[in-house]
Amino acid sequence: MWPGLEALPWRWAGGAALGLGLALLVRGWRRRRAPRREVLFFPSPVTCPAALLGEPGSAPCPCPLPHGDSPLARLLRRLLSARRSLELCLFAFSSPQLGRAVQLLHRRGVRVRLVTDADYMALPGSQIGRLRQAGIQVRHDQESGYMHHKFAIVDKKMLITGSLNWTTQAIQNNRENVLIVEDAEYVEPFLAEFERIWEENDPANYTFFPTKKEQK
């Protein structure tokens, strides 16, 4: 007989409790770590975004728009979950609701960086000027092809990407898709692509070639 064997039932109970605790811990950790995988399809009905974009605790919006859920409301919620950083790589950006969401994140102290297409940054109703005026860092491409991406990265962990340009036309009228993705196999290459485009289009490194007229 080993010394202390009389305490065996207590040891068993202690071991079982420890095992159970560990199992619950691992289960909780795995639950927290389960990557979000979600698809939104558009066109989206127009719903009131006031509850998402307003001050917490403010009175319910009296506007006649429906106040329920919609693909646009879900897209806004995912974006507004940002706490630290938001990378935006957007061909066209003219949706006022999405513009207000980005400005709100900027005011909350989230580091917002935006790359857009040079030809489409001045489309009617473009949000780019307003975001720049609000102090948000904006860069645009300098290539002959289009900067045709339409993605956002929230807190370097959640990728929002698809066919949807951030315009009212696309949100309300087109057949579009948006994927919400947390798998690192997608998020990391998109982050690297963002950093590549961001650095390539740093205005400090612009090369100003003489125009054809000046070359003469």
Add this chain to the structure above:
Amino acid sequence: MWPGLEALPWRWAGGAALGLGLALLVRGWRRRRAPRREVLFFPSPVTCPAALLGEPGSAPCPCPLPHGDSPLARLLRRLLSARRSLELCLFAFSSPQLGRAVQLLHRRGVRVRLVTDADYMALPGSQIGRLRQAGIQVRHDQESGYMHHKFAIVDKKMLITGSLNWTTQAIQNNRENVLIVEDAEYVEPFLAEFERIWEENDPANYTFFPTKKEQK
């Protein structure tokens, strides 16, 4: 002593072999089931697609194009892996390489169905007419908004989606992304979206409204 205990080492060995076999089986199964998660970024260098699109065993192509890997070659390879079905939901389709790949799959007996945008199906170099002539089922939307999706579903298991329109301009000049996805959380909603659009645009159910002139 239990009867037969003298055979214990053999039992152990048998049990261990059984356990090892089961572990290998589960490992192999999990390997086969690991969903593919891949990202392709464009623009893509122009590479020769002959080895992918030609007859098996034919002589190497003597053309001066590079014959290595490229995002376009990888996209072609994923598409050409189809054995039973290919659903295509494409805003614009004018890439001759991708057109050849779809025709090749049709000739191999893969069931190809294609939905495209009514306004963009006649863009210069459109593949839609050729695919129809080859006997592929094609439908187009009838809505005022665009059918702006750009996705393909291979054998109802692999989703190929992103910002990339299937045009040479987009492939060779634009900043674009394509995700290769096998997670059911994405594939199933996209399949349902395809079936919805396919049924909605069945020509047998077209309603022909009188034009404004006829209403007078």
